Amino acid sequence: MSQPLSASPSTVKPLRLGTRRSPLAMAQAHEARARLAKAWGWDENLIELVPVLASGDKVQDRPLAEIGGKALWTKELDACLADGRIDLAVHSLKDVETIRPSDIYIGAVLPRADVRDVLLGAPSIRAIPEGARVGTSAPRRAAQMLHRRPDVSIVPFRGNVATRMAKLAAGEADVTLLAAAGLERLGESGVGTPLALDDWLPAPSQGAIAIECRAGDRQVREWLAAIDHAPSRAEVMAERALLAGLGGSCHSPIAVLTRHVGDHLAIRCAIYSADGLEMVEATVTAAVGDDEAPRRLAADLLARASPAIGALFAGPE
Numbered sequence: 596m597s598q599p600l601s602a603s604p605s606t607v608k609p610l611r612l613g614t615r616r617s618p619l620a621m622a623q624a625h626e627a628r629a630r631l632a633k634a635w636g637w638d639e640n641l642i643e644l645v646p647v648l649a650s651g652d653k654v655q656d657r658p659l660a661e662i663g664g665k666a667l668w669t670k671e672l673d674a675c676l677a678d679g680r681i682d683l684a685v686h687s688l689k690d691v692e693t694i695r696p697s698d699i700y701i702g703a704v705l706p707r708a709d710v711r712d713v714l715l716g717a718p719s720i721r722a723i724p725e726g727a728r729v730g731t732s733a734p735r736r737a738a739q740m741l742h743r744r745p746d747v748s749i750v751p752f753r754g755n756v757a758t759r760m761a762k763l764a765a766g767e768a769d770v771t772l773l774a775a776a777g778l779e780r781l782g783e784s785g786v787g788t789p790l791a792l793d794d795w796l797p798a799p800s801q802g803a804i805a806i807e808c809r810a811g812d813r814q815v816r817e818w819l820a821a822i823d824h825a826p827s828r829a830e831v832m833a834e835r836a837l838l839a840g841l842g843g844s845c846h847s848p849i850a851v852l853t854r855h856v857g858d859h860l861a862i863r864c865a866i867y868s869a870d871g872l873e874m875v876e877a878t879v880t881a882a883v884g885d886d887e888a889p890r891r892l893a894a895d896l897l898a899r900a901s902p903a904i905g906a907l908f909a910g911p912e
């Protein structure tokens with residue numbers, strides 16, 4: 596007989612929550628566990644954290660775009676979900692590829708944290724010394740920086756948040772950029788200068804934590820629904836639809852922010868050439884859940900993009 600819905604996990608059969616092993620991933624997993632346990636009145640011990648080594652964590656010395664992209668963060672956790680080693684997987688949604696396997700479902704998006712990028716090493720973009728070395732391996736951050744400051748040079752800067760802060764302190768670059776959300780979750784919210792959203796947009800889904808489960812697991816889907824934050828979900832899903840419309844990959848410099856304006860969504864997006872010299876931007880208002888509006892925005896951006904920009908996008912997926 597099938598289990599009645601809303602039964603609790605037990606000490607004999609705890610819920611298993613898969614996560615990457617980095618300090619940021621572990622902090623996000625603890626937050627997800629705390630929210631789920633609280634929503635259902637469970638002891639946190641009924642949710643067991645299962646750290647899984649992702650292939651992206653094994654390679655630290657080359658840009659991700661070079662190694663093969665975003666599935667590097669999801670492949671291992673996807674396999675663990677599929678074969679039942681875990682029941683839930685926690686991710687920074689920003690690192691989760693746009694097209695997911697059909698047997699995996701995003702059961703919850705947690706309330707989106709501070710979406711801004713933080714500049715470390717200088718008090719503002721303008722104050723960065725002439726010709727400074729900017730440490731980043733993110734095509735978006737590199738292009739945005741070069742767009743504003745064509746005089747700087749970009750140096751590769753991989754590794755987890757602490758590694759990048761240590762590299763900055765060791766002088767491997769003069770400035771770097773990190774997500775405010777990640778810094779906050781690691782208890783480092785005091786460092787650096789958050790960049791104003793008026794002239795520095797974040798990555799798609801930046802600041803959002805997603806919890807995935809098996810698409811067919813009705814019980815876990817019901818549990819996750821209780822901690823899903825509908826406004827955050829609407830915003831990041833619009834950004835993911837835009838990304839799908841652009842055919843954006845880890846090579847694609849895409850900056851976007853979606854915000855609720857009344858009961859609608861305002862989507863602002865800019866796409867760049869790799870050298871930051873060229874940029875096209877557009878804004879659109881969409882109804883919540885209307886994936887066509889972000890896709891039209893993507894088509895409009897691509898139609899206006901120069902060859903140097905267009906080469907970085909595959910087009911509608």
Ligand SMILES: NCc1[nH]cc(CCC(=O)O)c1CC(=O)O
Nearest residue numbers: 687689773774776777801802803
């Ligand atoms: N690219 C790695 C990554 N993935 C998610 C975050 C931070 C948390 C978030 O943006 O949700 C970071 C670090 C960073 O970009 O500084």
